[in-house]
Amino acid sequence: MKSGIKNPQILAPVNALEEVVPLLEAGAHWLYGGVIPREWADRFPLTVPLNQRTFESAQFPSMSELEKAIKRTRTKGGAFALTLNAPYYMDEQMPLVVELGLWAAHTGAEALIVADPGLVVSLRNEGVEIPLHLSTMGIAANARSVNFYARQGITRVILPRFLSLAQIAALIEAMPSVEYEAFILVGKCPHIEGLCTFIHDSPDRRWPCEWPWDLADQAGGHPPVNVSRHLAGIRESDRRDGCGLCALPALKAAGVSIFKIVGRGAPLERKLRLVRRLSRVMEKMPDELDEAWLRMCRESYRELYGHPCSEHNCYYPEVGSGDRGRKD
Amino acid sequence: MPLKRSHYFHLQGSGPIPEGWDGIRVGSETCSRLLPTRQDIRRISEEKNAARLSLVTPVAGPDEVGDVLNVILTSAGLRWGEVVVNDWGILDAAGGLEGIQITAGRLLMRFRRGPGVFDPWDELDLFSRRYLAWGPLYDSPLLALLKRKGVSRIELDPPRHWLPLPVQEGFRYSLHGDTRLIAVSAACPWLYDAEKGSWNPMTTCGCLCAPQNDLRMTSSVFEGTLLLRDRAVIERIEVDINELDLPDTVDRIIGHRIS
Numbered sequence: 068m069k070s071g072i073k074n075p076q077i078l079a080p081v082n083a084l085e086e087v088v089p090l091l092e093a094g095a096h097w098l099y100g101g102v103i104p105r106e107w108a109d110r111f112p113l114t115v116p117l118n119q120r121t122f123e124s125a126q127f128p129s130m131s132e133l134e135k136a137i138k139r140t141r142t143k144g145g146a147f148a149l150t151l152n153a154p155y156y157m158d159e160q161m162p163l164v165v166e167l168g169l170w171a172a173h174t175g176a177e178a179l180i181v182a183d184p185g186l187v188v189s190l191r192n193e194g195v196e197i198p199l200h201l202s203t204m205g206i207a208a209n210a211r212s213v214n215f216y217a218r219q220g221i222t223r224v225i226l227p228r229f230l231s232l233a234q235i236a237a238l239i240e241a242m243p244s245v246e247y248e249a250f251i252l253v254g255k256c257p258h259i260e261g262l263c264t265f266i267h268d269s270p271d272r273r274w275p276c277e278w279p280w281d282l283a284d285q286a287g288g289h290p291p292v293n294v295s296r297h298l299a300g301i302r303e304s305d306r307r308d309g310c311g312l313c314a315l316p317a318l319k320a321a322g323v324s325i326f327k328i329v330g331r332g333a334p335l336e337r338k339l340r341l342v343r344r345l346s347r348v349m350e351k352m353p354d355e356l357d358e359a360w361l362r363m364c365r366e367s368y369r370e371l372y373g374h375p376c377s378e379h380n381c382y383y384p385e386v387g388s389g390d391r392g393r394k395d
Numbered sequence: 396m397p398l399k400r401s402h403y404f405h406l407q408g409s410g411p412i413p414e415g416w417d418g419i420r421v422g423s424e425t426c427s428r429l430l431p432t433r434q435d436i437r438r439i440s441e442e443k444n445a446a447r448l449s450l451v452t453p454v455a456g457p458d459e460v461g462d463v464l465n466v467i468l469t470s471a472g473l474r475w476g477e478v479v480v481n482d483w484g485i486l487d488a489a490g491g492l493e494g495i496q497i498t499a500g501r502l503l504m505r506f507r508r509g510p511g512v513f514d515p516w517d518e519l520d521l522f523s524r525r526y527l528a529w530g531p532l533y534d535s536p537l538l539a540l541l542k543r544k545g546v547s548r549i550e551l552d553p554p555r556h557w558l559p560l561p562v563q564e565g566f567r568y569s570l571h572g573d574t575r576l577i578a579v580s581a582a583c584p585w586l587y588d589a590e591k592g593s594w595n596p597m598t599t600c601g602c603l604c605a606p607q608n609d610l611r612m613t614s615s616v617f618e619g620t621l622l623l624r625d626r627a628v629i630e631r632i633e634v635d636i637n638e639l640d641l642p643d644t645v646d647r648i649i650g651h652r653i654s
Binding site: 110114186205237258264276293377 | 539
């Protein structure tokens, strides 16, 4: 359904039981999180992931705590989505992943976040009755891809980060029969996540996409200035400070029904700050962009992250990009 | 006795084709701007007199998918061997078309190749090594889905540590012989307007993203050299095909470099 007629909901990351109630009370409706069951952890290293976060602090510490979190979310009126979004699973892994999906459905989770088309088929073949959300890892970037995934059982698409607002609007208009979720805060990856194989194994380290890469042409000479500046911009920006606040009205009008905050493994205080801010900004969201709105979004950005926004942190740089040079 | 393999040269831009290649690939895995027109394909087919011609297609945005499908459809009558697909929507649309052979590209398969992935290789058990080397080829439901879509060939991205290929009935393979694909940029670096601080989607880029224009990426925290080519970060590698224990099913080698 095209959901521009109703208010979008906030989806927030969670990785501990005690985070559930504060996040819901702060304004989140959906929570998403993952777990590494002991039988998986005993067998596979973190480079063989069950979900797209390859460091332990992003996961719930145990199945029992995750179960309580799912039930508490439901009791409090929220919805929980379990991440099973590795790009692929081998045959020996698939039964365990399907079993986890079945367990989540019985426990009260509202959805699974998946990326492997093989897993989608396996879940349906095994009769796992739970809505399936396509991770951005699945890369549904056009209506034909969405149509393909929808026929496999996908009910919501998490939009790839590289799509522009115009492309998102065109996609939803062409394929309005599923829900759409868009990234709004944190985690502005410089690469297409489903097509990136840099490993992110520690939240404490700078990740390879942010390393100080030196560029040179094949003769050792200077690269084109724009390409060089592009990479320098990525290095100098903190990808964790991603933001798409000023595009909210356009996303809502396009039919996006879920606004996503990235950051499994981040401290609760940071998660709460992000949810509260997004919730507050959404309350003031106009039907159309105007200067007052853009100014409020820029101020919100500065208060959230402690510095002015930049095109390298911006999810939708076509909105208000001409204002970034201002020193307001 | 060495096996007979076809060698496909990936023609990007209008560069020369080295001696010894008996097939040509046109298009791009990563950039829709490098998609040839039907006229381009006809011209290349005639000028180069290649024995075989492959059309390579990227992940397509909503406004690009029609162009990709049009080139596939209108070129179907021309002489070529395959359409390489890296987008599930393109696969879904083109998979059932008569007279077109579909190959699953390495981006569709999503092999994991980034720096760091293979670091603890010596500490990994065989299962984990298989996951990192050829994981998607052990995903039977995925392979069954590809078969249902008419895929009978898969492109292989070379792993950092070679392991024997799993035997999968009904598939043949093309191996990228001189590049490993690491990542694809969300915003094209070549379209960045440093003055305006924005990416201009309407800029005519001139499609200069041929191998001779690769930019070298080096870092003090990484021993190797990566290359930036159009929107892709790749790693140039040296593989002696004859040293690898390749099964008969790997019957095509893909090359990208000029020299």
